[in-house]
Every structure is written in C-alpha cells, then in structure tokens.
Amino acid sequence: MAFVKDFISTNKISFCALLETHVKKENFGFISSNIAPRFSWLNNYDFHYNGRIWLGWDSSLWKVNLIRASAQHLSCLVSRFDGSCNCVVTAIYAYNDVIDRRALWTDLYNLSSDGGIDLDSLPWCLLGDFNAFLADDESTGAQHGRNVAMMEFKHCVQQLGVTDLQYRGKFFTWWDGNISEPLHRKLDRVLVNAKWLEVFDLSSVTFLPRGLSDHSPAVIHLGVPKTRICKPFQIFNHLIEHEDFLKVVAMAWDLDVAGSPWFRLTSKLKGVKHALKSLNREVGNLHQEVNAARQDLADFQSHLNIVPTYSQCVEERSLISKLGSALLKEETLLKQKSRINWLNKGDGNNRYFFNSCKGRWNTNKLLSLEDDLGVIHTTHKDISRTAVEYFTNLVGVMD
Structure with missing residues (x-):
C-alpha cells in the first residue's frame, strides 16, 4: 500500500x-x-x-x-x-x-x-x-x-x-x-x-x-479555466439549402472592389463570409426552433376537441409540418458535425448525433502542447502561440 x-x-x-x-x-x-x-x-x-x-x-x-x-x-x-x-x-x-x-x-x-x-x-x-x-x-x-x-x-x-x-x-x-x-x-x-x-x-x-x-x-x-475564443467560420448544409443562399452569395460577390486581383478576391470572400454570417443569424438557433415547434404542437394538441374540426386539423397539420422541417434542419446540422455514417434510428437520431458531436469534439480537443524545450503549455493562448512558433521555424516566414 x-x-x-x-x-x-x-x-x-x-x-x-x-x-x-x-x-x-x-x-x-x-x-x-x-x-x-x-x-x-x-x-x-x-x-x-x-x-x-x-x-x-x-x-x-x-x-x-x-x-x-x-x-x-x-x-x-x-x-x-x-x-x-x-x-x-x-x-x-x-x-x-x-x-x-x-x-x-x-x-x-x-x-x-x-x-x-x-x-x-x-x-x-x-x-x-x-x-x-x-x-x-x-x-x-x-x-x-x-x-x-x-x-x-x-x-x-x-x-x-x-x-x-x-x-x-x-x-x-x-x-x-x-x-x-x-x-x-x-x-x-x-x-x-x-x-x-x-x-x-x-x-x-x-x-x-x-x-x-x-x-x-x-x-x-477536470480541466483548466475556459478561455473565450473566436471559432473559425464554417458553412453547414442547412444554410446551403436555404432558399436565399445563392441570392445572398451573389449579392455579396457582385460588389465592386478596386485593387489588385488578389486584394479583390480576398475582399469578395470576406464579403461573402459576412453576408452568410448575417443569414445564419437570421436562421437562428436550430435547437431552439425544434423545441419551440415541439411545444407549439403539444400545446395545440392538448386543447383539441374530442372530435377535431376541419380548421383544427388543418392547423395541426401545419404545426406538424413545421416541426418536421425544424427536425430535418437540426438533423442535417448534427449529422454534418458528427461526421459519422447515417444510422436509421428513427426519432432518436438527433440525440444520437448530438452525443456523437460531443464525443468527436472530446476526442479532437487539444488540452496541452509541449514545445521544443520540453515545456508543457495548457492555456489556449500558449498552445496557439507554441503551434505558430513551431511552424514558423519549420517553414519560415513569407516576405
């Protein structure tokens, strides 16, 4: 002992x-x-x-x-x-x-x-x-x-x-x-x-x-204190499938930019990025959309007549369609994030994909990095600095 x-x-x-x-x-x-x-x-x-x-x-x-x-x-x-x-x-x-x-x-x-x-x-x-x-x-x-x-x-x-x-x-x-x-x-x-x-x-x-x-x-x-960081820009499939996606990209790309070809290209790409970020904010939180649609349907169904009227049936079908659409968008997002093969698990899919996202992030996260001198860094700032220094020494600095 x-x-x-x-x-x-x-x-x-x-x-x-x-x-x-x-x-x-x-x-x-x-x-x-x-x-x-x-x-x-x-x-x-x-x-x-x-x-x-x-x-x-x-x-x-x-x-x-x-x-x-x-x-x-x-x-x-x-x-x-x-x-x-x-x-x-x-x-x-x-x-x-x-x-x-x-x-x-x-x-x-x-x-x-x-x-x-x-x-x-x-x-x-x-x-x-x-x-x-x-x-x-x-x-x-x-x-x-x-x-x-x-x-x-x-x-x-x-x-x-x-x-x-x-x-x-x-x-x-x-x-x-x-x-x-x-x-x-x-x-x-x-x-x-x-x-x-x-x-x-x-x-x-x-x-x-x-x-x-x-x-x-x-x-x-259990981990070090969290550091707030800016996540890299990503485009998810549910945004590409949005009805306004092509229009938003075209409007941002068609803006006149003066300068060298390289400057014009990077400026247009930045413009598209900002436009898509705005579209993403308009789309909103998909998980909250699902919860709201599910609650709306539950509230409506709990107050239905014993024998629903025609108008109630039409309204219920509309709410069901709204929930189905929200679930599909959420599922598309989670499936893309999880990067796994589709499994036919019915209504439980989204929870499965959500857990897969968590598991993949847990596997890929970088919590420490050792530099050339053997010093181990654990904060986000020190890890990023060490990585940049390593590759700078490896490939040099572009003029």
Whole structure:
C-alpha cells in the first residue's frame, strides 16, 4: 500500500478509486487510514468478501452519497463543496467471466430508474477495470472471431450513450505478466456521458506507467479555466439549402472592389463570409426552433376537441409540418458535425448525433502542447502561440 499512498500524494489526488486491494474486511480501517489519513472511505465488502472496490475522498473538499452498490461497482453522487463539480461517479471492477459480468451491464442499465437519478441531466463518469475491450486493436495476440464479451460491452456502451474521455499516455492498460509471449489489453478506461462533456469540456484522463501493478493507474483532470475564443467560420448544409443562399452569395460577390486581383478576391470572400454570417443569424438557433415547434404542437394538441374540426386539423397539420422541417434542419446540422455514417434510428437520431458531436469534439480537443524545450503549455493562448512558433521555424516566414 506504500505505492498507493505515494501515488495519491505525488499526484495531489483528492478523490480516488482503488480496485483489487486483496485486503480483508477486518483490516480495511487500518490500511485505509494509513494510505490517506484525511480521507473518508466507502467499500463493497457487503457484496463481496474481498471488498473489490474502495472509494476514498478528502472530506474537506468532497461530499459523497452512495446511490447503488454491488460486487462489481460503486455508484455515488459526488459534489465539491465549492460548487465547481456535481456529478455521478461509478467505480467499476468487472468480473473476469463474461456470464458473471452481465449482472454489471444490467445494473448500469437500471441505475437511473432504480437509483432515482436522472443521468441525462447530470455528468456521469464510469471508470475502472471493465475486464473487456471494445475493438480488436485493443488486444494483442490472436483473436478468434467476434468476441461475445466484446459485443456485449459495446452494446452496453451504446445503450448508455457514453464514450471514452479523451486520454493520453498508455494505450494498453494491462498485461498478463508473461515475458516470453506477453498479452496486452485495454481493459481500464474512463467513460463519460454527453452531459459530462458539456460541463467538463476540458477534462481528460492520463494513463500512467504500471509501476508495481499489472494495470496502468488513471488520473482524471477536470480541466483548466475556459478561455473565450473566436471559432473559425464554417458553412453547414442547412444554410446551403436555404432558399436565399445563392441570392445572398451573389449579392455579396457582385460588389465592386478596386485593387489588385488578389486584394479583390480576398475582399469578395470576406464579403461573402459576412453576408452568410448575417443569414445564419437570421436562421437562428436550430435547437431552439425544434423545441419551440415541439411545444407549439403539444400545446395545440392538448386543447383539441374530442372530435377535431376541419380548421383544427388543418392547423395541426401545419404545426406538424413545421416541426418536421425544424427536425430535418437540426438533423442535417448534427449529422454534418458528427461526421459519422447515417444510422436509421428513427426519432432518436438527433440525440444520437448530438452525443456523437460531443464525443468527436472530446476526442479532437487539444488540452496541452509541449514545445521544443520540453515545456508543457495548457492555456489556449500558449498552445496557439507554441503551434505558430513551431511552424514558423519549420517553414519560415513569407516576405
């Protein structure tokens, strides 16, 4: 346990999950108090004689309320006293056997209803050893067809609507200890829902070297303070399909500009850009348009006569058409942002694409950058400056 104590101290960890401790229940209090004397602790000895999962936290910083526990997970509502964090954390240590592991997937499916927690409105983080992997490249060695365990794990991830938190460090997080023919796998991961990516949009996880363990420890960073930045100009398909698109582009392009050919070209492009930005503002927020159209239809239908009149039927059809149009535009936008293949999932498409957008942004975001001197920069301003300096040194400056 000296390694764990040193790890918590070195990485300044205030909330942790320990798995597979091999500590007997009667020794739990003594060992845990030695690891982190100021921590409060939870365990699952009531569900497994080995107490396979421990949760520890600095009680001066965190408030933790247990939602549900089993032999394979501890799920808690976690809040910081300063109000900077309020989320659900599920620490997982899945069974090795695929059949035994199914109880965990069922528990996770039912967590929201049984625990009385709305996991769509709260950030949710699932972390630990899942004892299963999601893709062939997450395991070395020969694979024998489609693995049932992999398929069931993948189905659970899709049903829960969670994705891997952006990570750095070790890809394979476990090895079997075999020196001559080692087997490496990605069994440990941190999964988060869309709300987590919305609230903690700069969060990430680092998988560190294994040390004395056969697993890589993971350290989650909630992120640095947000810096307001100007997003690059983008044209989305719903704007191209607008009835005034070609007219707006033509009017902006036809304006007379005096000067060299290059100056005229760049000036016209800027003019088109500003005109399309204005058109985009006129189109408005597509998500709000959908919500408003849905509410209008619901309000109208709730006041319909038992036998609707002809005029009411006409009005209802108009409202349905309005909602359908809004949903189509929103779907077009989200599909383009998510950059994934179309899936025929009916009315649930937009939520699926919205989560995909969040997941893609989480994967692509750049949270730190190391310069030529080995200094790691984490703010948006320093990262952009370092990138510009690197490419300036690489290609030079144009006269």
